[in-house]
Amino acid sequence: MAPVLPPLNWFRAFEAAARNLSFTAAAGEIGMTQSAVSQQVKSLEMRLGVLLFDRKARGLALTDHGRRLLPQVDTALATLTGATAAFAADQASDHLTVSASISVIQWVIAPRLPEFTERHPDVVLRLIGAVWPDEFTQTAADVEIRFGSRKQAGSDAELLGTDKLVALKSPALAGDFEHLPLIEAVGTSDGWKPWALAAGMSSRPPGLLVDSYGPALQMAIHGNGVCLVHEHLAISPRQQNLIEPAHAASLTANENYYLSIKSKTEAAVAFRNWIVGSVGAG
Structure with missing residues (x-):
């Protein structure tokens, strides 16, 4: 059976305290109370069975065990920071999820999409194709373009194109x-x-x-x-x-294409205005 690792927060508290040689300074850096940092470091010491710090009146000093552990914790935290940095960069862009009838994606969105991306280069667009009304309930989209009756579309939806x-x-x-x-x-x-x-x-x-x-x-x-x-x-x-x-x-037609905005983000409103302007709205 694989050993159970100590919680990541224990290592974060240890690394911050070791770098600052102060529980108080570490607490301010990582957004915790001084007592919480001290307790988490103590919990890590108990789990490892060694002392990582000498507690002195003027502050902290690393023990030999602490000096041995610190470079490995530094490396591990740097690896985790690097692994998440790419996702943080992605989140800086404006993500937009559009769930739409496959026919609309194929014949309305796809031919005109270069125009939208040129106007909104920072929007990362995710298109989810659907055919039947129940398929829309399986996704959490910012914008939906459903095919069906006015009643099925709901009161918040607008006719896309003509009927x-x-x-x-x-x-x-x-x-x-x-x-x-x-x-x-x-x-x-x-x-x-x-x-x-x-x-x-x-x-x-x-x-x-x-x-x-x-x-x-x-x-x-x-x-x-x-x-x-x-x-x-x-x-x-x-x-x-x-x-x-x-x-x-x-x-x-009795059934048409209806557009509704589920999350009124700037990107969702921009997409709505663009596609309505392209094909018209009823």
């Missing part, structure tokens, strides 16, 4: 709309059937099913058919001429 679903296809995909294959994102109450009703057209079944709007858009870009997605997801691919409207009709 319009549009039909899109690759410019390379030729043919009349009525004969092009349809791509549908499952798990929502919206789809091609209500879109066809709104457009005054006959409904037809989709030929390809995916789990969310992000992959539906990706499939359409690669010429696999026509996708029905929120129009703000397609801003960047449309600017790159990867996708184009397949039909002029649109559908007001």
